[in-house]
Amino acid sequence: MLNTLSRLLDDAGITLPEHQKAQLVAYVDMLNKWNKAYNLTSVRDPNEMLVRHIMDSIVVEPHLKGSCFIDVGTGPGLPGIPLAIVRPESHFTLLDSLGKRVRFLRQVQHELKLDNIAPVQSRVEAFPAEPPFDGVISRAFASLSDMVNWCHHLPGEQGRFYALKGQRPDDEISALSEGFAVEEIVRLSVPRLDGERHLVILKANRT
Secondary structure, three states: OHHHHHHHHHHHOOOOOHHHHHHHHHHHHHHHHHHHHHOOOOOOOHHHHHHHHHHHHHOOHHHOOOOEEEEEOOOOOOOHHHHHHHOOOOEEEEEEOOHHHHHHHHHHHHHHOOOOEEEEEOOHHHOOOOOOEEEEEEOOOOOHHHHHHHHOOOEEEEEEEEEEEOOOOHHHHHOOOOOEEEEEEEEEOOOOOOOOEEEEEEEEOOO
């Protein structure tokens, strides 16, 4: 699996140190093992996890600004854990309301010795942002409006929302309230992944 990951990284033009590659593979091993008992992801094949979970997450990293992030609706740690591995100087709060997912995240934190993540079991509307975050990341929300409505209290004054999407969500962008503006739309290139991937970066309009 390490060789497969190395080829994917080469195809994406991403260079990582060997210990980070080993951590990413160890995470996939854990996810595959736990998934058989706890049904954490619909993806069953570890090699497919490398594409749809690992690569699909880490291609976002160059576009993040700041050092303190929250991954809302992280599920089994996506995209938060891969991002935390490749961005060790930043801190990631991993928020999910389901206990089995958070137990898995804590086990990953323990086994991979990730001291830059904080798994938290909470609903997003009940979670206080103290201090506020530089970035709110998610691939869990059905729409951009849902994301900013549920997470509006989380980013700081210069904070951003980072929404991972498939096709360019023009209808969702049109439906955004005037309180939020699109800063950038990035078309992401994920090797061996069928379909389009986009990162939509939003900011609040502060008067």
